[in-house]
Amino acid sequence: MKKNFASLGVLLALALVLxxxxxxxxxxxxxxxxxxxxxxxxxxxxxxxxxKKEAFLITAARVFLAGFLFGNFFSIFYSLAGxxxxxxxxxxxxxxxxxxxxxxxxxxxxxxxxxQLAIAVFLVGTTQIFYYLPILLIAGLITGVAVGLISQEIxxxxxxxxxx
Amino acid sequence: MSKKNPQESKSxxxxxRNDIILLLILAIVFGIVFAAYSVTHQKAGAYVMVTVHGKExxxxxxxxxxxxxxxxxxxxxxVLAIKDGYADMIKxxxxxxxxxxxxxxxxxGETIACIPNSVVVKVEGGxxxxxxxxxx
Numbered sequence: 001m002k003k004n005f006a007s008l009g010v011l012l013a014l015a016l017v018l019x020x021x022x023x024x025x026x027x028x029x030x031x032x033x034x035x036x037x038x039x040x041x042x043x044x045x046x047x048x049x050x051x052k053k054e055a056f057l058i059t060a061a062r063v064f065l066a067g068f069l070f071g072n073f074f075s076i077f078y079s080l081a082g083x084x085x086x087x088x089x090x091x092x093x094x095x096x097x098x099x100x101x102x103x104x105x106x107x108x109x110x111x112x113x114x115x116q117l118a119i120a121v122f123l124v125g126t127t128q129i130f131y132y133l134p135i136l137l138i139a140g141l142i143t144g145v146a147v148g149l150i151s152q153e154i155x156x157x158x159x160x161x162x163x164x
Numbered sequence: 165m166s167k168k169n170p171q172e173s174k175s176x177x178x179x180x181r182n183d184i185i186l187l188l189i190l191a192i193v194f195g196i197v198f199a200a201y202s203v204t205h206q207k208a209g210a211y212v213m214v215t216v217h218g219k220e221x222x223x224x225x226x227x228x229x230x231x232x233x234x235x236x237x238x239x240x241x242x243v244l245a246i247k248d249g250y251a252d253m254i255k256x257x258x259x260x261x262x263x264x265x266x267x268x269x270x271x272x273g274e275t276i277a278c279i280p281n282s283v284v285v286k287v288e289g290g291x292x293x294x295x296x297x298x299x300x
Contacts, residue, residue: 103183106190134198141190152178 008050008058015042015062020070034136037109037143039066043087044105044151049158052091059083077123078116085115101155102148109144110137209272210289212251214244217282226251226270226287234283241281251285253278 018038025036039062046055063083067076090108093099099107113136121130214221216236224232224246231254232244242263243255252268253276263278275286 098180098182099186100178100180100183102179103186106187110190134194134201137194138198141187141194145187156178 008046008054011042011046012058012061012065015039015058016066016069018042019062019066023070034113034139035143037112037147040083040086040105040108040112040144040147041151041154043083044090044101044108044147045154047087047090047094047104048101048151048155052087052094055091056087059087074123078119081119082112082114082116085118086112101152102145105148105151106141106144109142109147110140112144113137113140208249208270209274209287211287212244212246212269213286213288215284215286221283224251234281236281242278242283244276244285251276251287253285256281256283 016039018041022036022038042062043055043059046058060080060083063079064076067073067079071079086108089111090104093104093107117130117133117136209226211223211225213223214232214234216234221234222232224230224244226246226249229247230245232246233240234242234244239257241257242253245252245254250268250270253263253266256263256278258278258280260280263276263283266276269276269285269287272287272289275284277284
């Protein structure tokens with residue numbers, strides 16, 4: 001059965017836990033909202049093992065749930081903007097068939113931050129925020145690569161699991 | 165046994181040529197952007213803090229042109245000029261006049277010091293951000 005809801009539920013829970021846990025890890029650079037993006041590991045795994053619909057559903061669900069549980073109303077906006085843009089780019093890149101998990105995830109990381117920055121500029125209404133763009137690009141790239149490496153390892157090592 | 169899922173064939177190898185090229189390009193481009201940005205965007209300060217013998221003497225906004233006469237024991241020992249967002253030591257009664265010869269300062273963290281008179285002028289207060297948090 002292609003859609004195994006139990007597995008999706010477990011992955012959603014995993015993403016939520018990752019989202020919660022990483023909020024305790026202080027990111028070295030003092031920019032608000034910058035984080036490791038560990039929950040995106042689940043997004044990448046969903047995209048490559050299941051498909052874009054599952055990735056979208058679970059990621060959106062995670063953003064809303066995490067926002068309600070650990071964040072606030074505005075954080076959902078920002079998170080959603082970043083996650084959706086990131087996912088859209090990742091889906092396109094995966095479709096070309098030319099890139100492996102790591103670079104798809106790296107692009108995802110970069111665009112996640114771009115999406116969040118764009119929403120911040122839109123909501124707060126000041127272009128001062130672009131000051132953060134260079135560091136966000138680099139941070140997005142690095143975290144994207146890290147998430148990609150972890151996701152890839154998980155994907156490779158769980159290939160034999162057949163319940164999906 | 166599970167049927168061969170077409171989506172699984174991606175996970176065999178870790179890095180392809182396209183990946184390395186893309187990552188390298190991104191790293192280089194972002195690195196250049198970052199370097200260029202940090203070089204050209206040093207924070208302009210908001211005010212100068214003048215301390216005499218380590219004690220706060222006064223705070224003067226950089227956005228207001230003025231001349232600050234720094235007095236110690238009733239005598240003017242240093243004169244600081246603030247103009248066009250820059251602070252410059254224009255007069256001092258010290259022998260070596262190093263503080264006067266110093267370039268004018270404007271960026272957060274920059275300082276002019278007159279050691280004989282124990283006067284330190286430091287730029288403080290960078291841009292303030294009106295965002296509290298971008299995302300959780």
